[in-house]
Amino acid sequence: xxxxxxxxxxxxxxVDADVSANADISGTKITRQQGHTVEVFDxxxxxAAVASVLLxxxxxxxxxxxxxxxSIFTVGTSDHTVTxxxxxxxxxxxxxxxxxxxxxxxxxxxxxxxxxxxxxxxALSDGDILRAVVTVAGxxxxxxxxxxxxxxxxxxxx
Amino acid sequence: MVLCDMEFPNHxxxxxxxxTNTTIAxxxxxxxxxVTAELAAPGDNIGEPSRYLCQIHGRSANLIxxxxxxxxxxxxxxxxxxxxxxxxxxxxxxxxxxxxxxxTDQTQRTTATMTLNxxxxxxxxxxxxxxxxxxxxxxxxIPTGVAVTLTWTEEPRSG
Numbered sequence: 365x366x367x368x369x370x371x372x373x374x375x376x377x378x379v380d381a382d383v384s385a386n387a388d389i390s391g392t393k394i395t396r397q398q399g400h401t402v403e404v405f406d407x408x409x410x411x412a413a414v415a416s417v418l419l420x421x422x423x424x425x426x427x428x429x430x431x432x433x434x435s436i437f438t439v440g441t442s443d444h445t446v447t448x449x450x451x452x453x454x455x456x457x458x459x460x461x462x463x464x465x466x467x468x469x470x471x472x473x474x475x476x477x478x479x480x481x482x483x484x485x486x487a488l489s490d491g492d493i494l495r496a497v498v499t500v501a502g503x504x505x506x507x508x509x510x511x512x513x514x515x516x517x518x519x520x521x522x
Numbered sequence: 523m524v525l526c527d528m529e530f531p532n533h534x535x536x537x538x539x540x541x542t543n544t545t546i547a548x549x550x551x552x553x554x555x556x557v558t559a560e561l562a563a564p565g566d567n568i569g570e571p572s573r574y575l576c577q578i579h580g581r582s583a584n585l586i587x588x589x590x591x592x593x594x595x596x597x598x599x600x601x602x603x604x605x606x607x608x609x610x611x612x613x614x615x616x617x618x619x620x621x622x623x624x625x626t627d628q629t630q631r632t633t634a635t636m637t638l639n640x641x642x643x644x645x646x647x648x649x650x651x652x653x654x655x656x657x658x659x660x661x662x663x664i665p666t667g668v669a670v671t672l673t674w675t676e677e678p679r680s681g
Binding site: 378381382383384385386387388389390392393394395396397398399401403406407430431433435474475476477478509511513515517519520 | 530533534535536537540541542544545546547548549551553555557572573574575576577578579611612613614615646648676678
């Protein structure tokens, strides 16, 4: 029997229809993308400072942050700002910033619209602990409701 | 060699056809996810809580199911009932109901599944659950210890 050494699939590669409905592809062969959403303040509660909102602990051979987003449900007023930063720590180290200046929410921020952070460091390691830190500033009225969504990918640990 | 019409045995690729030394990239797979929210702790009356459940981050997404379970066997009738409603909102729009399930009689630790009016979701959609209680229940047993589980699939997008 010969060996096929250069095989090209039509459509640029294997597509969904090529996979059996009963494939049961093992979880150890797939990098998963997951989202984790936390309601930090409900829609009737003013956003206040929170020192630490624990979001996730990485369990995977490799992992990376795909997105970190915040949404509010009623806008604040005047010069009031809310800043949300994403941080990580591992094995006793101090938390470090992943999102630079963070997500800044002002009186002109649209409600129920995801405000993305600029992620400066996407790579994560097994055991990394991710948290959000919320700070507020200004003299105006705070926005109400704060929803945070972390989206990440993890390659499985066998 | 280019194969223009190839059929796999077993009606398609199965697990053993995939190398044990590979991890298929997340961007090539639709991911099924779920979130469970406790609306009332075991033993606590359900009240009228509301919770944000998730915000979609994907080119597209589909709701799979919305399930509810109780820690007690609840009772109800035509004038004493609990309505649990799933809402969706996006980019400043008002929330719209995408399904309501009425809890009248439900056995403890069994799952009731909502009939969803729509399942297609968009990037940025916020999913939210709200509860209303009608009637005083009197001698009837009101639901306690309530948890809901939302399950959906997302088609990943990068960044």
